[in-house]
Structures are given as structure tokens and as C-alpha cells.
Amino acid sequence: MEENPYQNALKQLEIAAKQINLEPWIHEILKHCMQISVVSLPIKMDDGTVKVFTGYRAQHSTALGPSKGGIRYSPDVTMDEIKALSMWMTWKCAVAELPYGGAKGGIVCDPKKLSRGELERLTRRYTYAIINMLGPKKDVPAPDINTDKQVMAWIMDSYSIGVGETTLGVVTGKPISIGGSQGRECATGRGLSYVAREICKKLGVALGPETTVAIQGYGNVGSVVGVILGQEMGCKIVGVSDIMGGVYNPNGIDPLLLKKHKNETGSVVGFPGTQDITNEELLALDCDILVPAAVENQITKKNARNVRAKLIIEGANGPTTTEADAILEKEGIIVVPDILANSGGVIVSYFEWVQDLYSYFWDIDRVNQELERHIVKAFHKVYNLAQEKDVSLRTAAYMLAVGRIAEAIRVRGLYP
Numbered sequence: 001m002e003e004n005p006y007q008n009a010l011k012q013l014e015i016a017a018k019q020i021n022l023e024p025w026i027h028e029i030l031k032h033c034m035q036i037s038v039v040s041l042p043i044k045m046d047d048g049t050v051k052v053f054t055g056y057r058a059q060h061s062t063a064l065g066p067s068k069g070g071i072r073y074s075p076d077v078t079m080d081e082i083k084a085l086s087m088w089m090t091w092k093c094a095v096a097e098l099p100y101g102g103a104k105g106g107i108v109c110d111p112k113k114l115s116r117g118e119l120e121r122l123t124r125r126y127t128y129a130i131i132n133m134l135g136p137k138k139d140v141p142a143p144d145i146n147t148d149k150q151v152m153a154w155i156m157d158s159y160s161i162g163v164g165e166t167t168l169g170v171v172t173g174k175p176i177s178i179g180g181s182q183g184r185e186c187a188t189g190r191g192l193s194y195v196a197r198e199i200c201k202k203l204g205v206a207l208g209p210e211t212t213v214a215i216q217g218y219g220n221v222g223s224v225v226g227v228i229l230g231q232e233m234g235c236k237i238v239g240v241s242d243i244m245g246g247v248y249n250p251n252g253i254d255p256l257l258l259k260k261h262k263n264e265t266g267s268v269v270g271f272p273g274t275q276d277i278t279n280e281e282l283l284a285l286d287c288d289i290l291v292p293a294a295v296e297n298q299i300t301k302k303n304a305r306n307v308r309a310k311l312i313i314e315g316a317n318g319p320t321t322t323e324a325d326a327i328l329e330k331e332g333i334i335v336v337p338d339i340l341a342n343s344g345g346v347i348v349s350y351f352e353w354v355q356d357l358y359s360y361f362w363d364i365d366r367v368n369q370e371l372e373r374h375i376v377k378a379f380h381k382v383y384n385l386a387q388e389k390d391v392s393l394r395t396a397a398y399m400l401a402v403g404r405i406a407e408a409i410r411v412r413g414l415y416p
């Protein structure tokens with residue numbers, strides 16, 4: 001049976017709850033989402049027929065502030081996946097010390113099979129259906145799998161029309177022309193690269209031509225990681241895969257040319273000078289750093305023993321199951337967890353929201369410097385706690401995150 005991401009999220013919460021002796025009543029609250037909406041979205045298709053799509057928005061917590069998290073479009077979206085992802089957003093925001101709780105949304109659809117007009121109508125109808133949940137002070141969506149700045153622009157526009165005023169801060173990841181932030185598109189990959197540099201320093205390894213990297217997924221996160229680790233930090237990218245398959249070259253793959261190839265052909269497969277590999281072979285490559293940057297449930301109890309990387313840095317949300325985590329820990333493989341490693345995206349989303357609320361916009365250098373400062377600080381807090389308590393980085397990140405939310409719930413108390 002497929003792993004259920006929500007069950008995985010509950011197990012991770014339980015591990016942290018035990019570690020910090022969390023009061024059972026707070027644990028009970030955190031097991032649940034505060035609010036979940038399931039909406040039916042009837043859309044007029046280009047051929048004149050009407051199709052009804054299902055959309056979700058789950059808000060896990062608002063203990064620290066408005067809820068925050070992306071919206072994904074995929075045929076694989078399920079309610080349990082969205083619930084898990086919203087919970088992970090709560091922890092991610094708390095690790096980075098952002099004044100947010102977690103949320104996530106999704107529409108069950110295959111965006112590749114939709115025209116631009118259909119995609120726009122679907123996005124606008126979805127925004128309308130959940131408009132009462134949204135707002136800069138309530139819940140702030142952002143891009144996720146298969147959604148981008150254009151989708152965010154449609155959400156911003158539909159929301160603004162609905163409430164009767166242009167509201168920049170209702171979504172992040174927008175185009176720059178309507179209140180988007182410099183650096184947002186590359187922020188998740190850039191943040192992950194800073195984390196890679198910091199963990200390698202701790203392990204006494206300088207990132208350079210001797211450092212080999214394999215990347216699963218070459219979309220918004222994976223391709224930026226490839227370019228920053230491969231070009232700016234000088235590492236050797238030896239393998240990359242996407243939904244169609246993978247490519248391998250022990251002498252290194254040019255990350256920028258690979259990106260161009262993917263943009264032109266739709267996949268990394270067939271990139272000149274590389275050997276074809278499967279996705280499973282990519283996960284088992286002998287390399288220093290493995291970056292799973294695709295979807296959840298990729299490293300499971302079935303394949304965790306095959307992993308030969310020394311370090312896993314999670315670009316995707318939930319790529320490693322709890323069972324796999326235990327196996328990797330036994331094998332001495334260090335895992336930098338998603339809620340820390342991929343938090344660069346929501347950190348710059350936070351900067352975007354702040355800029356929107358103050359209508360004062362920063363230049364790219366300021367964004368990147370603040371991102372580096374924020375994520376490096378979070379990394380050190382997690383790393384130090386892991387050392388102090390002799391736990392994995394994931395457990396340490398959870399202990400910090402759950403501890404922060406729990407403190408907010410404790411002082412706010414229970415209403416009524």
C-alpha cells in the first residue's frame with residue numbers, strides 16, 4: 001500500500017511530542033487542521049462541455065499568525081496529502097521563526113491537459129470558492145507544484161475583485177509588476193544551497209569540484225539547486241532525474257545547459273553526453289549529496305538501504321518516510337529535513353508579504369542577504385539542538401518548531 005503522507009506527518013509529530021514532553025492537549029490540537037475546505041469547481045472547457053474539478057484548502061494552524069502555504073495542481077492531489085503539507089508548512093514557518101501558521105491547497109487536475117484559458121478559469125473559480133478563507137491577515141497562498149507567478153496573479157486579481165480593493169499581500173510568488181519580490185522564484189533553491197554549504201562546513205567538507213551531487217526533480221527547486229551548487233559553488237552535478245527518467249555523467253553535467261534542454265524538450269532525458277538512468281538508480285547513486293526535489297514518498301523502506309549518498313538535503317516536501325528515516329540514520333546518512341532545507345521559498349514569501357504590506361520594495365541583494373541570514377540562523381539553531389540532544393536534524397527541527405507553536409498555544413489558552 002502507498003504511504004499516506006498525513007500518517008507520516010502524524011508520526012513525525014509524535015516523535016517530536018515525546019522528545020519535548022508536549023502536553024497531550026496541545027498534541028491533540030496539533031494533530032488536526034483548524035479548517036479544511038473541499039470545493040467543487042465547475043469549469044467551462046474550450047470545447048463547450050462543463051467539467052467539475054475538486055479543490056482543497058487546508059489551514060493547519062493559526063497560532064502564530066495567518067496561515068501560509070502553496071497551492072499545487074496535480075492529478076495526484078488528495079485531501080490527506082494537502083493536510084500533511086499544511087502541517088509541514090506550520091513546522092517550516094516555525095523553524096524559520098516566521099509569524100505564520102501552515103496551510104496548503106490543491107486542485108485535482110492535470111495542468112498539462114488544460115489550455116491557458118481553462119487554467120485561468122479554474123484558478124479564478126477556485127479563488128472565488130475559498131475567498132472567505134483568504135486574506136493577507138488570514139491565509140496567504142503561494143506557488144507549489146505546477147503553479148507559478150501567473151497563477152498567483154490570477155488569484156490576486158480574483159480576490160481583489162471579490163473584496164473590492166487591490167490586495168497585494170493576499171498571495172506571494174507574484175510577478176514583480178504587481179508586488180512580487182525580487183528573488184522569490186529562485187529562493188527555495190538558493191536557500192537550500194546555503195544550507196548545503198553550512199552542513200558541509202560542519203562536516204569539514206568544503207564544497208567544490210570534488211563534491212558530487214545528484215538531484216531528483218529539475219523544476220523550480222531542483223534546477224536552481226543545480227545551477228547554484230554546480231556553478232556558483234563549483235560542485236559536480238553527476239545525476240539528475242525527472243518524471244520521464246534520469247541522466248548520469250560521472251564527469252559532471254552542465255546545469256545551465258541541462259535546464260535549457262529541459263525547457264526545450266520537456267525533460268532532462270536525452271541530454272547530450274549523458275547515460276540514461278532510472279529514477280531508482282538516481283536515488284542510489286554513489287555521490288556526496290542527494291537532493292530529492294520532486295514529490296513526497298520517494299525514499300521509503302523499500303529503497304532506503306540502496307541510498308549511497310552521504311548527505312540528503314530535502315528540496316521536496318516529505319520525500320522521506322519515517323521508516324526510511326530510521327534506516328538512513330542507522331546507515332549514518334545525514335538528512336537535512338525539508339522543513340529547514342526548503343524553507344527559503346516561504347522565507348522570501350514572508351519578505352514579499354512584508355514589502356506588500358508596507359508598499360516599499362527591496363532590491364535583489366537585500367532579499368538574498370536577508371534570506372541567507374534567516375536560513376543560516378535557522379540551520380545553526382537546528383544543528384546545535386541536534387548535537388545537544390543527540391537526535392537527528394529532523395527531530396531537532398521538529399522539536400524547535402513544535403515547541404514554538406506549543407508555546408503560542410499555551411499562552412493564548414483555549415477558547416472559550
Ligand code: GLU
Nearest residue numbers: 069070142144345346349
Ligand atoms: N510551496 C512552497 C513550500 O512548500 C512555498 C510556500 C510559501 O511560500 O508560502 O514551501
